[in-house]
Amino acid sequence: MSQSTETPPSSYRIRIAPTADGGSRVPDLSPREAAERWLNKIRASKRDSTVSAYHYQLKHFVEFCEESGIGSLSNVSGWDLETYETRRRQQDVKTISLNKELGTLQSFLRYGARIEQVDEELPEKIVPPPVPKEERVNDMRLSSSRAKALLEYLDTHEYGSRAHALLALVWFTGARLGGVRSLDIGDYDSDEEFVDFHHRPDKDTPLKNGLDGERMVGLPRDVCDVLDAYVEESRHDVHDDFGRSPLLTSSVGRPVRNTVRAWMYLATEPCLHTGCPHGNDRDTCEYTIQTKASQCPSSRAPHHVRTGSITWQLNRGVPIETVAKRVNTSVRILEDHYDQPTKREELEERRRKHLGRLGFTDDGGDEE
Template sequence: MASNTLEPIDPRDAYELYLADVEGELSPNTVEAKKYRLGFFIRWCEGEDNDAEPRCINLNRLSGRDLLRYKNWRQDGINKVTLKTQLSELREFLRFCVSIDAVDESLPEKVTVPSLEPEENVRESYMDPDEATTILSFLEQYHYASFDHVLLLLLWQTGARVAGIHGLDVDDINADDETIQLCHRPEQGTRLKNGEQGERIVAVPAETVAVVQDYVDVNRPPVTDDHGREPLFATKNGRMDKRHLSKHVYKWTCPCQYNQPCPADKDPMDCEYTGGYDSSVECPHNSSPHCIRRGAITHWLKRDVPDRAISDRMNVSVATLDRHYDARSEEERAEQRRQYLSDVTDAE
């Protein structure tokens, strides 16, 4: 498209048009995730450089050089997975902008989205909340109250280990109290890592309980296991084992499964990692259950939830929490301490 056919538009106006356009097609959670990711770009456009003028007041004038400046600005203080997710979202937004004569048709491809090298294995660190929201929003929209939707939802909401999720029975879900009870039952084939010390009751949002209840009412097969218990995560043959639960996690955290671009730019139709649960396990860009657990713990820490409360909820000592699960940067920890001390001082 020639630049002289473009129609001037403010970045925020285009942003609002885009959100309105997708609102009727996507779930509220997905729209909210898009709003969050693109908000950084809009704020960058409205921000000022040394000349005290907004960086961009008309998208027609946005250039590849501007996009590189934004990328350099945004990458400070975030991990590579988050940067890739947000730049992919920006590229999608700019493609919409092409359709409304706001930017040149070549501009979206000038967004340089970073690739995730296999040796980086960034997924072994922790799942970013932005990524978790995207996965859960996709499952909510296209696979609501399915086995996989409930599995990923509870892993993220509770931060539990696979062993804890594996041992859940239908009766462990208390809809009235909005809680989930994790129990150690070794004589019946379901153990918690820390035995009876790992037993706990975890509070979850009412919306989560509703999804679980819909799964039980509609999609869960009416079976019992070898001990007469009603496993929450069941197949027609009884309780699904931990190994297969993990395979379901690996599959649904492959980016292509929840409609995200492949970090290796592979076509899902030709990729050796698509097609089944066994092949998905080998994908270098998926997430392990432990990665989800660590991401959930870090998410709570970033929300200033006390270490002791997280320790009790996730069944992990404070020392282990700090040593192995806290993925916050030193800068993030320092900023949270500063904010905490500022709040205490203001309250005095």
């Protein structure tokens, strides 16, 4: 019996009203009508989650126009844009959120200029604010010391368990949740020591970057040993709704995304290897059940494990270009969002690179 795939949240669907004149002239669109047309247009080339994000980022501007009595997009002025930005700032919107909102609004108004709804110079009057680095970087991550302690605990007490396989796989690949969930047992090669990520959107396992996300990622031998033990002892011999054999399984098929997320929360609870930092007793703590694990203040989601893994790989001296290929992202994004060394880690990195040069030797010095 296969597991029914998770029903995704209702994506943002748009009804397009016909123009009153049948299209014989440029219609006078309201901001809402124009926004709906733009969102429908980009749906062909963007993921549903991206279109939904644009919808929520743009809806604040649409509501501002309606509250301000702006019934036609063609009536939007540079002063209106300034007033809107000022209002959003007064609502204590974070700079990173305002940057995204104004960037989306600018893209929307460029579309408006192409269809002759606004002057072509209007979009360029928007200047999204630069985002401070401390806002760009999300410092929530699984630290390398905690990852090491958790994996050592699992090595000793739960070798080859699902939790062991999941944590080891994400930590040593830096893969996203969707990528790990997408793996079939045939995508894992123990002899050659790698996993092969494939984009299969028609079978419920798309990769975030589509075909560009397809790649082979090498694994250390001891991680393969963990996966081999998991496949042999803990993996359920089941298929998903498309007849495929997932690498990571629930008892009835391929797990949905929220299930994998909950498994990771459970696998990263610190009370597995040490005393609870919050003073709770693991035997009675409600956070140790799957439906409550995300509420543990110290448990971590797959993205936090990915972030910690990327930082750890970089700190171990793996070239940033290599890490970028392994985790399927760009060098720029790694530098801005994922390379998060602590001051001590930065010190150790500098020490590894340069400390050996700071000695008096017979060569390399200036001579008088």
